[in-house]
Amino acid sequence: xxxxxxxxxxxxxxxxxxxxxxxxxxxxxxxxxxxxxxxxxxxxxxxxxxxxxxxxxxxxxxxxxxxxxxxxxxxxxxxxxxxxxxxxxxxxxxxxxxxxxxxxxxxxxxxxxxxxxxxxxxxxxxxxxxxxxxxxxxxxxxxxxxxxxxxxxxxxxxxxxxxxxxxxxxxxxxxxxxxxxxxxxxxxxxxxxxxxxxxxxxxxxxxxxxxxxxxxxxxxxxxxxxxxxxxxxxxxxxxxxxxxxxxxxxxxxxxxxxxxxxxxxxxxxxxxxxxxxxxxxxxxxxxxxxxxxxxxxxxxxxxxxxxxxxxxxxxxxxxxxxxxxxxxxxxxxxxxxxxxxxxxxxxxxxxxxxxxxxxxxxxxxxxxxxxxxxxxxxxxxxxxxxxx
Ligand code: GLA
Numbered sequence: 001x002x003x004x005x006x007x008x009x010x011x012x013x014x015x016x017x018x019x020x021x022x023x024x025x026x027x028x029x030x031x032x033x034x035x036x037x038x039x040x041x042x043x044x045x046x047x048x049x050x051x052x053x054x055x056x057x058x059x060x061x062x063x064x065x066x067x068x069x070x071x072x073x074x075x076x077x078x079x080x081x082x083x084x085x086x087x088x089x090x091x092x093x094x095x096x097x098x099x100x101x102x103x104x105x106x107x108x109x110x111x112x113x114x115x116x117x118x119x120x121x122x123x124x125x126x127x128x129x130x131x132x133x134x135x136x137x138x139x140x141x142x143x144x145x146x147x148x149x150x151x152x153x154x155x156x157x158x159x160x161x162x163x164x165x166x167x168x169x170x171x172x173x174x175x176x177x178x179x180x181x182x183x184x185x186x187x188x189x190x191x192x193x194x195x196x197x198x199x200x201x202x203x204x205x206x207x208x209x210x211x212x213x214x215x216x217x218x219x220x221x222x223x224x225x226x227x228x229x230x231x232x233x234x235x236x237x238x239x240x241x242x243x244x245x246x247x248x249x250x251x252x253x254x255x256x257x258x259x260x261x262x263x264x265x266x267x268x269x270x271x272x273x274x275x276x277x278x279x280x281x282x283x284x285x286x287x288x289x290x291x292x293x294x295x296x297x298x299x300x301x302x303x304x305x306x307x308x309x310x311x312x313x314x315x316x317x318x319x320x321x322x323x324x325x326x327x328x329x330x331x332x333x334x335x336x337x338x339x340x341x342x343x344x345x346x347x348x349x350x351x352x353x354x355x356x357x358x359x360x361x362x363x364x365x366x367x368x369x370x371x372x373x374x375x376x377x378x379x380x381x382x383x384x385x386x387x388x
Pocket of ligand 1: 032033034035036037170171172173174338339340
């Protein structure tokens, strides 16, 4: 793969002198959805597919970016002194935003560079193709300019790019999982403190199966920012009597006792999801530690129901996939993953039932929705890194 990408770099940029190669994975979240901007817990893992980058520094101020996934756009060029989000730059606004965010954080990037990107994450599928390209760019910049910063700082810089340059008010889960992921482990992250622990995922005779609805979704044009605002409004109402900084601080009982403080019914539903989902995530990780896969699966299912009924971020395609999955033999749990509104589901399926699962769910989904879903048996890989 890398050798082929280096040859592509040579074709696009003229020669391959001094290039280096880098990789940042995609991620799948097992449980803990829409808890990250509410100070709750998340439990994602990095995947083995992701974004490759082949890069080298330039001596002038020009940045030249090329993506094999968008080759019709050709090389996108801009100056390091002119970092504006431009619609016609499309995907390249993500790496551009990362350069901007490095500058914001006091690492002034004064020289240009050129990068060839290639990603094997399906775009817009909720597996974080955009966070993957952001973290890949952070790793490229750190290495090319020999900067002194650790992975958590790169994760924060990548998130800043997404929040302030792209305009999606996301939490830190995606960039964190991509930067800090570890082979065969999921990361339990407390988004309030950024404390994290790795939890080995040994599902014995089962695997993680990702199913893509193939309904395209862009975070910026989804209702993501609206959900965040609703949670913030609920928190504000609760703070009229409670001394809390985030919804993640509440137990289910505390929420039930105080939910009358939330003035708007919709805000109350969103907050209920955030509180219960955070507690579910803690319980799920505990169950996994005890090898209690059944409880883990039931909590995944409950997570989906809450995202469907209270948080309202699923939609017909995701609900169809999940509801079909629940009916299949050998399915331990199934839910939507990521931001929802399309994108992917994550299921835990017994290995000897995976073929039938894919066949049965695939056929019934296509019949109901009118186009097919795609399935991947996921492998959990390491976080972002330099390859050469
Ligand atoms: C997107 C965001 C994350 C998180 C999830 C929902 O992936 O980027 O920060 O909020 O949605 O859990």
